[in-house]
Amino acid sequence: MASLSPVSLAGSDALSVIVPVYRSAASLPLLHERLTAVLEAVAPDHEIILVEDGGNDGTWSTIVSLAAADARVRGIRLSRNYGQHNALLCGVRAAKNPVIVTLDDDLQHPPEEIPLLLDELKRGDFDVVYGAPEREQHSFWRDTASIVTKIALMSAMGAQTARHVSAFRVFRTSLRDAFENYRSPLVSIDVLLTWGTTRFTHLKVRHEPRRIGVSNYSVWKLFTHAMNMMTGFSTLPLQLASFIGFGCTLLGIVLLAYILEQFIVYGRVVPGFYFIASITTVFAGAQLFALGMIGEYLARMYFRSMDKPVYSVAETTSADTLPHCSDSRVDAT
Incomplete structure (x- = not known):
């Protein structure tokens, strides 16, 4: 197993922002603009890792353009669609800074709320802070499926924190050491984080309605994810x-x-x-x-x-963007 790359010690404010991307060419420029405006104020030493999860549309071209215009943007393109959490794990393993922020690509997680999560991480004795939505902007069936998924996560995580789990989260990069050797194709970042800490908390944040495109997370996908959580991480x-x-x-x-x-x-x-x-x-x-x-x-x-890979990297925007782990498959760089 290859060792993880040394985490940057340039400063406690150095951040790695990871965004799993799937068919979001239209929203990425605006997301980058809003992220940059926030990060330049709270964490000048930052990187934005965009992991394209095999959408096979024009999203990768957009990522390449953003990376060419902003050296702090690092793009990773997976060879096929592996799922949001697999893409997140790829980004987590590629992160270079001591604190990681994850959020979705659809702008429902406002980047302007990131400073609140960072302040809570610094203020309290916590390793993970979730940005729990004040009120989710989803349909009734999507909200119902989310509740079922969180019940499954409570079983898998063994913690009440699962009630407030969100894709909008901040955590310490050092936690990835606890799942460095994880190789199963079924991934839940939230469960893996419990392997490294029990110090979780959450804050209520804004959750904005989706204005660009449509959600790629159907009720059936959420149900399947819940079943995977229960049978993959719990007895x-x-x-x-x-x-x-x-x-x-x-x-x-x-x-x-x-x-x-x-x-x-x-x-x-x-x-x-x-x-x-x-x-x-x-x-x-x-x-x-x-x-x-x-x-x-x-x-x-x-x-x-079967030794199926957790993910397979097809290409990156720069040679130093590859995840530092041996269980990924790299087709080309």
């Missing part, structure tokens, strides 16, 4: 399957006792096809549920045994 589903199986066993014992009591005490047999069919359905459903959960975990083991 809760297996425990739930065991609990259901135990409950069904108790139900079977109670029913058997009832049938025997009716036969021995009253000399009659409990009639009813529908009764038997319903009980059989309950037990069959419980068994299939348990098998399904076991199958999910076996699938995770299977994918891990």
